[in-house]
Amino acid sequence: MTVESTAERKPRRTGGNQRASAKKAAPAAKKAAPAKKAAGTKKAAAGKTAPAAQPETDLVQLLTPEGKRVERPEYEQYVEDITPEELRGLYRDMLLTRRFDAEATSLQRQGELGLWASLLGQEAAQIGSGRATREDDYVFPTYREHGVAWCRGVDPTNLLGMFRGVNNGGWDPNSNNFHLYTIVIGSQALHATGYAMGVAKDGADSAVVAYFGDGASSQGDVAEAFTFSAVYNAPVVFFCQNNQWAISEPTEKQTRVPLYQRAQGYGFPGVRVDGNDVLACLAVTRWALERARRGEGPTLVEAFTYRMGAHTTSDDPTRYRHDDERQSWEAKDPIARLRAYLESEKYADEAFFAELEEESETLGKRVREVVRSMPDPDHLAIFENVYADGHALVDEERAQFAAYQASFADTGAEGEGK
Amino acid sequence: MAVEKLPLAKAINVSLRTALETDPKVLVMGEDVGKLGGVFRVTDGLQKDFGEDRVIDTPLAESGIVGTAIGLALRGYRPVVEIQFDGFVFPAYDQIVTQLAKMHARALGKIKLPVVIRIPYGGGIGAVEHHSESPEALFAHVAGLKVVSPANASDGYWMMQQAIQSDDPVIFFEPKRRYWDRAEVDTEAIPAPLHGAQVVRPGTDATLVAYGPMVKVCLEAAAAAAEEGRSLEVVDLRSMSPIDFDTVQGSVEKTRRLIVVHEAPVFLGTGAEIAARITERCFYHLEAPVLRVGGYHAPYPPARLEEEYLPGLDRVLDAVDRSLAY
Numbered sequence: 001m002t003v004e005s006t007a008e009r010k011p012r013r014t015g016g017n018q019r020a021s022a023k024k025a026a027p028a029a030k031k032a033a034p035a036k037k038a039a040g041t042k043k044a045a046a047g048k049t050a051p052a053a054q055p056e057t058d059l060v061q062l063l064t065p066e067g068k069r070v071e072r073p074e075y076e077q078y079v080e081d082i083t084p085e086e087l088r089g090l091y092r093d094m095l096l097t098r099r100f101d102a103e104a105t106s107l108q109r110q111g112e113l114g115l116w117a118s119l120l121g122q123e124a125a126q127i128g129s130g131r132a133t134r135e136d137d138y139v140f141p142t143y144r145e146h147g148v149a150w151c152r153g154v155d156p157t158n159l160l161g162m163f164r165g166v167n168n169g170g171w172d173p174n175s176n177n178f179h180l181y182t183i184v185i186g187s188q189a190l191h192a193t194g195y196a197m198g199v200a201k202d203g204a205d206s207a208v209v210a211y212f213g214d215g216a217s218s219q220g221d222v223a224e225a226f227t228f229s230a231v232y233n234a235p236v237v238f239f240c241q242n243n244q245w246a247i248s249e250p251t252e253k254q255t256r257v258p259l260y261q262r263a264q265g266y267g268f269p270g271v272r273v274d275g276n277d278v279l280a281c282l283a284v285t286r287w288a289l290e291r292a293r294r295g296e297g298p299t300l301v302e303a304f305t306y307r308m309g310a311h312t313t314s315d316d317p318t319r320y321r322h323d324d325e326r327q328s329w330e331a332k333d334p335i336a337r338l339r340a341y342l343e344s345e346k347y348a349d350e351a352f353f354a355e356l357e358e359e360s361e362t363l364g365k366r367v368r369e370v371v372r373s374m375p376d377p378d379h380l381a382i383f384e385n386v387y388a389d390g391h392a393l394v395d396e397e398r399a400q401f402a403a404y405q406a407s408f409a410d411t412g413a414e415g416e417g418k
Numbered sequence: 419m420a421v422e423k424l425p426l427a428k429a430i431n432v433s434l435r436t437a438l439e440t441d442p443k444v445l446v447m448g449e450d451v452g453k454l455g456g457v458f459r460v461t462d463g464l465q466k467d468f469g470e471d472r473v474i475d476t477p478l479a480e481s482g483i484v485g486t487a488i489g490l491a492l493r494g495y496r497p498v499v500e501i502q503f504d505g506f507v508f509p510a511y512d513q514i515v516t517q518l519a520k521m522h523a524r525a526l527g528k529i530k531l532p533v534v535i536r537i538p539y540g541g542g543i544g545a546v547e548h549h550s551e552s553p554e555a556l557f558a559h560v561a562g563l564k565v566v567s568p569a570n571a572s573d574g575y576w577m578m579q580q581a582i583q584s585d586d587p588v589i590f591f592e593p594k595r596r597y598w599d600r601a602e603v604d605t606e607a608i609p610a611p612l613h614g615a616q617v618v619r620p621g622t623d624a625t626l627v628a629y630g631p632m633v634k635v636c637l638e639a640a641a642a643a644a645e646e647g648r649s650l651e652v653v654d655l656r657s658m659s660p661i662d663f664d665t666v667q668g669s670v671e672k673t674r675r676l677i678v679v680h681e682a683p684v685f686l687g688t689g690a691e692i693a694a695r696i697t698e699r700c701f702y703h704l705e706a707p708v709l710r711v712g713g714y715h716a717p718y719p720p721a722r723l724e725e726e727y728l729p730g731l732d733r734v735l736d737a738v739d740r741s742l743a744y
Contacts, residue, residue: 169524173492180524184516190482191517194489201471202493221513224482231477385527386561388585392613392660394561 058258059304060284061274065332067340069279078283084347090131090278091342092356094123094335097147099360100156103367104146104163108313112371113163117144121276121308124334125241127151128281129209129303132289136177136206138199140192143181144241145211152178156363157370166377186212186219189238193225196234196292207292208236209285215246217262218254226266226298235292237285238263238300241275243307248320263300275305276334306332379405421604427460427597429571430536432605433578434461434498438468444582445490447474448483448500448536457502458538458597480510487533488518496532496582504539504591505548511556518587519562530585534578539567540631540681541728542595544721551718552630552682557589558659558691565659566612567591569633571601573656576609584612591658593631615662617669621651624675624741627666627692629655632679632729639734650738658688666692667699674705675741679729684712706744709737 060072062079101119108116119126122144130151133139141148149159153176161170162181169180182188192210199206216222217240229236242259244251251259263270269291273284281303288299306329310317342348383398424432437444446461446468452475455462465473476483480501487497501507507514514535521531541550558565564586568574574592581588610616618633619640626636633654640650651669655661670676676696678689693708711729719727 167524167526168520170526172528173525174529179492180521182517184512187485187513187517190485190513191489191492193482194486194491195493196489197486198490198493198495201495220509221481221485224477224479224485227477227479228482228486385523385525387564388522388527388530391564391586392662394660 058260059272059274060280061277062279062283063274063277063337063341065276065337067337067342067344069341072280072283075280075283075287078286079279082279082282084342084345087338087342088348088352090127090282091335091338091348092359093127093131093147093150094278094338095356096360096363097123097127097150098335099364100150100367101146103364104160105309105313107160107368107371108163113160113313114165115163115312115314117163117312118307118309119144119146121306121329121334122241122243122303123147124278124338125239125275125281125303125305128278128283129211129239129285129301132282132285133209134206134289136204137289138177138179138192138195138206138208139211140179140188140195140208141181141211142185142188142213142216143183144213145181148209148211149176149178152176154178157367160367160371161374164371164374166374185216186221186225188212189216189219189222189225190228192236192238193229193232193234193298196229196236196298197232199235200233200295205293206235207289208234209239209289210236211239211241213240213246214242214244214251214254214259215249216240217242217259226263226268226300229298230266230268233295233297235295236298237288237292238298239285240300240302241305242302243275243305245307245311245317245321247311247315248317250321258302260300260302263298266298268298268300270300270302272302272304275303276329276332276337278334278338305334420606421602423600424571424575424603425598425600426568426571426574426592427458429574429601429603430460430568430578430592431462431464432603433575433582434464435467436605437496437498437579437582438464438472441496441582443494443496445472445474445495445497446500447476447487447497449476449478449502451475451500456500458594460536460538460592460597461500480506480508481513484510484513484518484533484535487535488513488521488531491531491533492529496534498534498536498582500536502538503545503549504537504551504553507535507537507553510535514557514563514587514589515560519560521562522586523562531587532582532585533587534581534584534590535587536590536592538594538597539591540593540595541718541724542631544724546721547718550721550724552591552680552713554589554591554630554658554680555682555687558661558688563587563589563659564613564657565589565591566657567593567630568656569593569596569618569628569630569654570599572603572607573654575603575605576607577612577656580609580612591630595631596634599634613657613660613662615653615655615657615665617651617665618654619650619652621649622673623649624677624738625651625653625666625669625673626677626679626734626738627653627655627669627689628679629658629688631681635729635731636679636734639731639738642731643735643738648738648742655688661688661692661695663692663695663699666696670696670700671703674703675744676700676704676708677711677734677737677741678708679711679734679737680713681728682713683715684710685715687712706741709741711737
């Protein structure tokens with residue numbers, strides 16, 4: 001954790017093919033080298049159905065939008081053992097997450113939630129990366145990581161409290177190693193880095209994942225997190241979901257270089273992965289997490305994906321983007337492509353999909369019921385947990401507030417009495 | 419060492435050393451706190467004895483320092499971070515106000531954020547701009563933070579011990595121009611509560627409330643006033659959040675006059691809050707409106723003007739005259 005020890009490691013991380021020289025991760029390591037070169041060339045993605053225009057030549061993809069499995073030798077080792085059951089599991093995760101998300105959107109429309117930030121379209125990025133984490137790893141999300149929360153075992157209804165307005169977070173971050181949603185974007189990248197510094201101090205081989213988006217990539221806190229994590233060689237994976245839009249601003253308003261390339265300037269590897277390919281997201285995140293566990297420091301993963309819906313239920317995307325863009329991304333839908341793969345490989349039959357449909361309806365129903373029956377918090381909750389050790393002013397104001405409330409009760413009683 | 423006469427900076431240093439020795443989770447981090455020992459040498463010798471893993475020289479990025487300290491606290495550490503100068507804290511203001519202050523409440527009390535942020539503050543050392551400010555009200559205004567300031571070496575030692583033991587984030591303002599003032603420190607004493615004010619000089623004619631660097635000024639003013647036959651009581655507030663209004667009230671009920679003194683601008687400052695609350699609590703005791711002496715609503719001036727800007731003995735006594743004239 002010293003600067004010296006970091007410096008020692010630096011050459012391995014800064015060279016043109018740094019990752020290649022790394023160690024036993026050589027195969028995985030190699031991949032980033034082409035990735036970097038590919039900034040200018042067009043070869044890496046050849047062979048797959050090159051997704052859309054864009055500078056996607058260096059995209060890591062294992063499953064084409066049509067559901068065809070393609071090889072990326074550097075990453076095969078991270079998914080080669082995957083069983084049909086696990087693949088069905090990923091499919092189930094994505095489908096149920098989407099169902100949950102749709103339910104939340106409906107609940108907002110029905111007035112049950114004040115706001116909802118939909119993850120529609122980003123299921124593969126979140127499930128792939130989320131399933132790559134180990135139980136002892138720690139995740140720092142933004143406010144859209146419903147799929148990651150699902151993978152971490154957070155009850156999805158817990159996510160809705162803050163959107164309904166009954167709390168400002170509301171779950172115990174340590175029970176699933178899933179931190180609270182962070183609304184001021186980018187701040188959590190530093191928390192993740194600090195937490196990872198602590199993991200390294202403890203000598204543990206856990207790793208930390210910081211989620212953020214293309215918009216947050218412009219925040220100073222993200223830049224500082226890159227700096228700190230590099231200097232202290234912290235075991236953190238920066239998982240950036242580039243969903244192309246920061247509310248109304250396209251990625252071009254955030255950056256002049258592909259986001260994953262920013263890592264190079266900080267001295268650690270950056271990789272762009274097809275964010276709509278759950279298998280690729282799983283493989284790349286596993287690779288990055290293993291680097292972290294081996295003490296090789298941070299990695300930036302840019303998951304190239306698309307926000308299919310509005311920024312939130314308060315947003316109107318028709319003011320700034322065209323339908324045809326969305327349509328082009330619909331052809332790359334993360335769930336459809338895994339289904340195509342499962343079907344073509346005969347890894348899943350009709351019964352599986354039918355059962356899942358039922359399960360998703362049950363989930364939707366449960367979410368509806370739980371949300372509708374969520375009680376409003378007690379009025380005195382305003383004063384709860386402001387401090388861990390208490391505070392005289394909070395005590396005084398709580399007492400004043402309670403007395404004020406009680407004064408109405410008295411009036412009411414009197415009124416009735418008369 | 420039980421009782422020793424130490425300068426404030428050294429007393430804080432000893433306190434940090436004690437904390438590092440007794441709790442392996444305590445970390446010291448900041449710019450230049452390691453090899454250099456801090457620009458004021460408050461962390462002198464700590465890295466040498468506790469290693470780079472626990473006394474951490476950080477990149478020059480205040481938001482990064484506080485943001486990573488939050489992460490370390492979430493992992494179970496108790497970071498004591500140094501912001502090199504008062505005017506440098508604002509890059510970290512978002513992390514402190516938006517994240518650090520609210521996280522315990524957001525998690526419904528499930529997590530704790532035992533982070534101490536040390537800030538050398540205040541003027542009087544002839545520094546260039548951004549090195550002499552008193553931003554304590556900007557932190558005291560924020561629920562979730564506790565804000566304290568020692569005025570002497572003994573409090574420097576003990577309040578730092580207590581701040582580190584606190585499970586809440588504490589902004590620890592160190593009066594930099596008092597760093598070299600010596601006082602007796604008894605490391606085996608039973609310390610006063612962290613957030614309690616103290617009557618440091620009893621009197622009967624008027625109360626002076628101050629904290630940090632201004633306590634000394636008020637004590638000098640009280641000594642000067644005594645020569646003129648006026649008896650001033652001086653209260654060292656010690657904590658700006660929470661504020662021990664009971665002690666101030668007790669004093670004012672006796673003296674019936676109150677003057678609050680701080681370096682920070684008077685407008686919406688700590689004194690404004692004290693004036694409002696004491697007026698509410700002591701309305702029938704007061705013989706005069708609560709007066710405030712402090713900085714002006716202007717950027718902290720160049721060093722050649724700071725003598726005029728900062729409250730000194732004469733300005734405090736002028737306020738005493740005005741109070742007694744009612």
